Amino acid sequence: MPDTMRGAAAIVGIGELKPERERPDRDTISLLTEACYLAIQDAGLTKSDIDGLIMEPEIQQTASGFNAVMAEHMGIFPTWATGCDVQGAAGVVMAVQAAAYVNAGLADFVLCGTATAMDPRAPRPEHSRRTETWGSEFTAPFGPVVAANGWYAMIARRHEMLYGTTVEKRAKISVDQRYNANHNPWAVFYDSPLTVQDVVNSRIVADPLHLLECVMPVSGACAFVVTRADLARGMRNKPAYVLGGAHSIQRNNLAHVGEISISPVGQASRKAFRMAGYGPKDMQVLEIYDSYTITVICEMEESGFCKKGEGGDWIQEQDFTIKGNLPLNTHGGQMSYGQAALAGGCSHVSEAVRQIRRTAGEHQVAGPTDLVFVTGSGGLFSQQSAMVLASEAAL
Amino acid sequence: MTTPPPYTKPLPTPSYNSRPFWEAAKQHRLTFQRCKACGARVFYPRDICPGKECFGVGTLEWVESTGKGRVYSFTVVLQPADPAFRPDVPYILAVLEMDEGWRMTTNVVNADAASLKIGDRVEVVWEDATAEFSLPKFQPTKGRSSRRRG
Numbered sequence: 001m002p003d004t005m006r007g008a009a010a011i012v013g014i015g016e017l018k019p020e021r022e023r024p025d026r027d028t029i030s031l032l033t034e035a036c037y038l039a040i041q042d043a044g045l046t047k048s049d050i051d052g053l054i055m056e057p058e059i060q061q062t063a064s065g066f067n068a069v070m071a072e073h074m075g076i077f078p079t080w081a082t083g084c085d086v087q088g089a090a091g092v093v094m095a096v097q098a099a100a101y102v103n104a105g106l107a108d109f110v111l112c113g114t115a116t117a118m119d120p121r122a123p124r125p126e127h128s129r130r131t132e133t134w135g136s137e138f139t140a141p142f143g144p145v146v147a148a149n150g151w152y153a154m155i156a157r158r159h160e161m162l163y164g165t166t167v168e169k170r171a172k173i174s175v176d177q178r179y180n181a182n183h184n185p186w187a188v189f190y191d192s193p194l195t196v197q198d199v200v201n202s203r204i205v206a207d208p209l210h211l212l213e214c215v216m217p218v219s220g221a222c223a224f225v226v227t228r229a230d231l232a233r234g235m236r237n238k239p240a241y242v243l244g245g246a247h248s249i250q251r252n253n254l255a256h257v258g259e260i261s262i263s264p265v266g267q268a269s270r271k272a273f274r275m276a277g278y279g280p281k282d283m284q285v286l287e288i289y290d291s292y293t294i295t296v297i298c299e300m301e302e303s304g305f306c307k308k309g310e311g312g313d314w315i316q317e318q319d320f321t322i323k324g325n326l327p328l329n330t331h332g333g334q335m336s337y338g339q340a341a342l343a344g345g346c347s348h349v350s351e352a353v354r355q356i357r358r359t360a361g362e363h364q365v366a367g368p369t370d371l372v373f374v375t376g377s378g379g380l381f382s383q384q385s386a387m388v389l390a391s392e393a394a395l
Numbered sequence: 396m397t398t399p400p401p402y403t404k405p406l407p408t409p410s411y412n413s414r415p416f417w418e419a420a421k422q423h424r425l426t427f428q429r430c431k432a433c434g435a436r437v438f439y440p441r442d443i444c445p446g447k448e449c450f451g452v453g454t455l456e457w458v459e460s461t462g463k464g465r466v467y468s469f470t471v472v473l474q475p476a477d478p479a480f481r482p483d484v485p486y487i488l489a490v491l492e493m494d495e496g497w498r499m500t501t502n503v504v505n506a507d508a509a510s511l512k513i514g515d516r517v518e519v520v521w522e523d524a525t526a527e528f529s530l531p532k533f534q535p536t537k538g539r540s541s542r543r544r545g
Contacts, residue, residue: 136439137409137413138413138439138499138500139500140405140407141404141524141530142488142500142501142502143475143476143477143480143483143486143502144472144475144476144477145472145473145475145476145488146474146475150470153470154468154470154489154490155468157469158467158468161512161513204471205473205474206470206473206474207470207473207508209470254490255498256438256497260467260468260490
């Protein structure tokens, strides 16, 4: 396979709205439009420069023709547009998809984004309660847990049984990410420090998962602009080059296919690293999709940062804070920054770009940030994406 | 004799694929599909085989399960997605691995959540939810300690 994509495209503009627990006055299209406007301006472009569009509709929305909806709303009329339907893997997948498009000559400036205005505290509509279990008649009659908590609890229980990854060990992820959030004024938990004991003492939401091992749902939006490397070099921001990326699907329903403690990112990361010409040991910053503590641990194992099953112990030896040896989820991650549904996964991409540009401010990593590993995760360990982003220095 | 209260939890919504499963369930028979072409064990019900390198169309046949298996993983539910389950909290939601090599999501009942373990032997026990639908639930296999044997 020729490495035609390696370094051929870069993210040159990012736009994001601060995660908020409630945004009763705004709808999803409004939030996404604002984030897109911010991304275009950040890139130093005008609306008429945008000739490619990839918009991921809000989770569980049947947004037929969503690109057209957004195009009309934004007053942007592209000559290439496709959808994206990969749930929480959207951030990385949109970036890689856009990189392929500009590399193929289908567009010069591709605008990507997703948002949610969902009020996380509002009662869930009837249809949502019945369908959010990914399932169907073979799950709904047996009383699934709210959101994905029950399924990830089953993953955590198997990992705990097979490898001894107890809450005391998993809590390390929550705690180090919280430290990073405590340095990011945009994080919903900016003001609240966290200890391992806090995590262990937090209430159980779905045995064995505790509350402080889970994401914090928020409203928000995230967008970015991708262009060709030759165009990126003349632009106002330091480009974040896409060195490689892949997306791996292993199942839809968690119950039926394969060992559930193995997450799909293994295949995707091996392909992404091969394209990039780098390996896990070369990565200086990790922006790893965090829906739960166990999600991060499994993704790091599958991506080759440690051996399968050793994650629980290996993470104890790492310092994942912005001052540490292997900074992880430097914005706080979805657990402490906030998860704006699918835009939550997009925040790993925008944060990677900030770290590469070295514009993250208070939560900027002190050490080198030329090579960043980014992942996304959709569904119930259903589909995961991996990408290597780099500065000019690491090309 | 009092009339049982009406069943308020979600019921199956059979499709042309799954109707045979629920018809058998009404007779307290647990069934799954097996591919005549490649031998794959298939669940949930389908009409085309997903087996590795198999292109079987119309090759899936219904087979009766022994109704015996092991706990593959489970959670203790405290926050059900559907409020109709609130009176049952806490209850066990589990993925089971059946002896024939297929998996299903269900409840483990008549069990102590604190001592239930992955690998525990379970057997089907039927809950007649309505006249139309019986739900396959499972309970720990009685009489012997067979934890993680074999």
